[in-house]
Each structure stands twice: as structure tokens, then as C-alpha cells.
Amino acid sequence: MEKPAGWLIVAGDLAFHGGMDRANLELARHLAAEEAVQVVAHQVDDTLLTLPQVRVQRVPRPAGRHLLGRPLLAWSGRRLAQRLAPQGWRVVVNGMNCPWPDVNWVHYLHTAYAPAAYGSLLQRWKMRYTHRWDCAAERRLFPQTRRLVCNSRQTARELVEKLGVSPERVSVVYLGCDPQELPLVTVGEREAVLRQFGWSERPRAAFIGQLSDQCKGFDVLYAAWRRLHQQGGWDAELLVIGEGSQRRLWEQRAGAEGLAGSIRFLGRRRDVPQLLAACDILVAPSRYDAYNLAAHEALCRGLPALVSIRAGISERYPPELHDLILADPEDEADLADRLRSWLPRREEYAACVRSFSATLRSYTWADMARDFRTAVLTSS
Template identity: 45%
Template sequence: MRPWVIVAGDFVRTGGMDAANHALASWLARRGTETHLVAHRVADDLAALPGVHVHAVPRPLGSHTLGFPLLDRWGRGVARMLAGRDPVVVANGGNCRAGNVAWLHYVHAAYAPEVRGQPVRRMMAIAARRKALRDERAVARRARVVISNSGVTNRHATDLLGADPKSAHFVYYGADAERFRPPSAAERVEARRALGWNDARPAVCFVGALGDRRKGFDTLFAAWARLCAEPAWDARLVVAGAGGELEAWRRRAAEAGLGDRIAFLGFRSDVRQVLWASDALAAPTRYEAYGLAVQEAVCCGLPALVSERAGVAERIRGPLRNLLIPDPDDAVDLAERLRTWRGSMEAHRTAALALSDALRARTWDDMAAEMRAIILREEGA
């Protein structure tokens, strides 16, 4: 049996690509495949599985940018070590030029972020993106198999990166059906109590970093300010996420008189608790290759107001499609869609519960099995 080498920054259960890599590696190891992980960090439960070989890569100063070339170097080294056994080498994006499989979770060529903060930080971000553009194009064109996490990312792989359409496929993420599920009545009450909510006001949550404008929080803030000017609007907005602009947004909310209408929670390790306490999710993202946080929210039974351009929007169906956001820069339209949700909360909740059942039926193991079948078929193994 051919060994597998997966090159990724982190193999942990949190985050989008981190959770996906953890799931693929775990499934391979549990099936008896010799699995080599080239990474900065690997969860203890995964590292302990028989057949897993961890090749620990330093992350200088905790910097992803400084650690990126080391992942490539270590990954190429492990691939050379196993060359006589014809390994399957999975690169995540452009992180390893030895990859005969490219797994795309994000396409830098599809979006140029507007980075805020200190000039040095902005310059480093620009330089890092330029390198990422070169690397992901090189890996996508070289790979024998390119797997994306959505249909839109698959199109970006061929149209923007130059991947061969015959080698390009997309495989949706799976779901952690036990962890992200609709809460019981008691669990919902406890989640709201833990956040200090002692009333019945509905809550809309936003989950994402506040370091640049990709997630569209600026549009949501403008829409929320418009809604809060209406006497009938009674919902609270809950923001789970950190980043360089967090304090600036807190100041803007206070200056706009929205200090008691928007709760900034900062980074949260208990995102499920926030979802269980909430009634809807707003994600007016300007670019999202997939959107695992949106999927997790729907799995918890929340209607999602998400951009049509996000990969996960391909999986939204039925009455929930009227909440999809056509233009993430249009705060007026977003405010109207929030009013639509508020005016028929129960109907949207019922639709979200039905979609939750469908999404949770596809597990991470299903994703991993589908990926392996495609890769081995395309490689003729």
C-alpha cells in the first residue's frame, strides 16, 4: 500500500482547513494507511494513531509566513525519503512543490485583501500574498490531481491558477455531526445563560476575524446601524472573533450609540456555545472558498445569511436561499434580508433544521473516502 504524505500547518479539529486535514489523516490512519504528517502542530489524538508519523516543522516566532517555506522544505524531504514507494503527496494550496495532489481550501488569486494595521504588517502581508500566488499556481499546474472544497473554488483552480480541467475535482467538507447539532431546549438555555443573556431577545451572530474586510463585517455593521434606528428592531448582534480591528470596531460601536446592541466577544474557543445561543448567522463575506463556520451554524439549526459567492452557498437550498446575499457591499440589501429573517423566524428555523439533517448526514469520513477514491482513480492506482 502506498504511503501518504500530507503537508499542512496544523492538524487540529478547529478551523476550516485544519479540521479537514485532521479528518483526512485520521481516516487514512484508521484504515491502516501509513500516513506522514509534515506540520507545525498535530493534535495528540491524531499523533497517537498507529501508522501516523509526525515530521515536526518549526514555526519561527509563531509566524505562518516564516514557517511556510520550512513546510515546503520538510515536505520535499519526506517525499524524497519515500520516493521508492511512490507516495501520495498532498500539498495544501501551494505549500509544497513536491505535491502530486493539490488540495485547495483558499485561492489567493481570487481575492486581494485590504489589510489594515501598521505599515510593516501591511507590507509583510503583501509580500506573503505575492509568494502564495506564485506557489499555488506552480503546485496546481504541476499536480496530477487538484481537489477543491467547492464548485467555485474548482472554477478558480482552472480559470485563475491554470490547473488542467481534466485533473480538477471538488469535494465538499464533511460535518462533525455529534459536536455541531441543534441544541436541546436545556442546552440552549444554558448557552444563553453562560453569555449573560437573561431575556428572550433574538440574536444574530457573526463569526470571523476582524483583521481585514474579507469577512464583510463593515457591511454588517452598517446594516445593523440602519436596523437599530428602527424602534421595532429588537435583535442583538454577537461578534465572535479577534483581529487587528477589534478595538476599532468596539470604539465605532460606542460612538454610534450601539454599545448595548452589539456584543464583541473576541476570540472564542467555544464557538458552538455562541451558535447554540443564537438564532441566525450573518456572513456577508467578500470571498470564501467554502465557509466551514457557516456550515457549522446551519448544522446547529441556524438560518444563515451568507454571500452567494461563498462556496458553502452552493449547499443552501429551499426557503433559506432567499437569505443569500447577492452583494456583500450592499448594507441596505443586507438590512432588508435581516428584516425578512426576523419577520418569519420560525419558518426559517424549520428550514434550517431540515438542512442541518442533510449536512450532518455527510461526515468527515465520507469526505476522506471520496477524496481517496478520486486521487487513486486519477493516478491509476
């Protein structure tokens, strides 16, 4: 493997919270242990600024709007890539954030899923236009990209089948974790978290994801939860962790339908690992999820994660956990049945995931960064 002169990473944010944000932060941190790294991003965690091998170019995000900041990020990243690439630097971009055909880290494939448009006429038009633009950009850029690194075999397969990318150009590198942040939940920790928030000792499920479209499948989970209440004998609580334009509508609906005492909307949180200690299962009926880091982290903490077959992480589930994979993310009745089956057997389910939990915790962010580097350099 020929060592590059350095690494340029173009990413929206490099932060401890958020799937691709955390992955890019950890990649930059670990590469910078031995090599020069330059970053072009809107936001960067302060820990990165203290590393002597790292230089950061911040790009504004006007009014906090992604669509306004996106062309500025692409222009800034491309301009720096034009200067550094001839000097032997490798350029890592993320999806469609910068049109540069060296290394693309594919965390989400727009061509694989068309989200339903919602909101006003203008909002629906904007969503459809943006999706069509992203799909067209993927068709232009990905087949010409030197190396595509995917977060799951599902994403890699869709790149080949839907966009005609040569399989030889595609690598799969799973996301890592920090095992110190995500140890198995202990009885003492659970009791402490319940005391801190003033919550009772009752079964709890968690949903983690944006409430701005139907991609994460919250509408299906809500329908299943309502069905369980209508059937009776359901005393579990659902913690909804995430923000989005539809959050208020869901809260109002839960109140109107008598579910306010059973569904707790917590908004965007930075203490997700702590909140997971108060839960017994994570539910993620995603219509599309290239990976699902939230499910990964829940499993690391020892919680069963009930996921859709459309989530990349499902391909990592061992055979003994296949009951935790939803074959049809649209089937609310099946989801309700699985949750009702889980409730009296939750200790049994928790015991079943411990081995898988240990496997996930053994693969760290440092391992991910090493494998990413190897995938890029051995394929050159």
C-alpha cells in the same frame, strides 16, 4: 485503485478548531485507520499522536509567526516527500504551504480575491507583497499538479478559469462534520446556555471570522447593524466570534456609536457549537470564502445562515433557501433589509432549514476522507 504505500500530509496545523485544520486532522485520522500516514505540521492535536499508523514531524513556527514558519514547513515537507514519493507514497499538500506537485487540497485561492491592505506602510507593503507571491506561486504550481481537490465547485471553476488548470485534474470534495458535535439545538440546551452566560432571552445573530481584513465582510455587517439601529425597532444582539488586529478598533467604534449594548465581541472561542445554541441566525457577508465551515456548522445546528454568493457553501443551498444568499456582499442596505425581514419570521426560517440541516449532518468526516481518497486514487 492501486493502494499507495502510505500518505504524507503537509499542513500548518491539524486541530479540532479551524476549517482546514479540522479537515486535515480528520483526513489523517481516517486514512490512518487502514494505511500508514506521516504528517509534517507546526501543531498536531494529541489524539493523532496515539494512533499507531501515524508518525508526526513537528516544524517550529518561530515567535508564533506564520511567515517565519512557512519556509520551514515547506522545506521539511519537500525533504520528506523526496524520500517517500519514490517508495509509492502519495503526498498531500495544502495550497502554497509546500511546492510538491502530487495532490493539492485547495482550501483558498489567492488568485480569486485580493484583500485590501491596511495598517502601517510596512504592513500594507507586506500584505501586497505576500499576496503577489502567493498568486505567482499558484500560477507556477497548480497547472502542473497531478490532482487538485477543491472544497467547492466555485473553487474548482476558478482554478480552471483563472489559472488554466485542466478540468480533468480537478475534483470537488465537500467538507464533512461530526453529527454528534452538531445536533439540532433544543429548547433545553438554549436555556442552559443562556443561564451559563447570564444572557437574556433576546434574538441573537452570530458572526464568525477573523477581524484582520475585510475578506469576511464584518465591515458590511457592522454598517447594516448600525443602519438597523438608526431606523429603530431593532432589539437583536450580535455576537462577534473571532480575533484579529482590528478587533479593538471595532469595539471602540461600537462604543463611540452607541452600539456597545447591541454588539458583543467574544474573541476567539473553542465553544462555538455551544454559543450557536444561544443564536438564531449566522450572518456571513463574505467578499470571498472558498467554502465557509462556520456557516456549515451553524446550519447543522439548525440555524439559518445568511451567506454571500461568494461563499462556496452557497452552491449547496436548495432553491427554497435562496433568500438566504446575498447577491452582492457589498450591499449593506440589502443585508439590513434581509435581517429586518428575518427577525419577525425567525421561527419560520428555522423550520425551513431543518431538511438541509439533516442533509449536511448526514455527510460525515469519514465520508469526506473516503471521497478524498477515491478522488485521488481513481484519477491516477
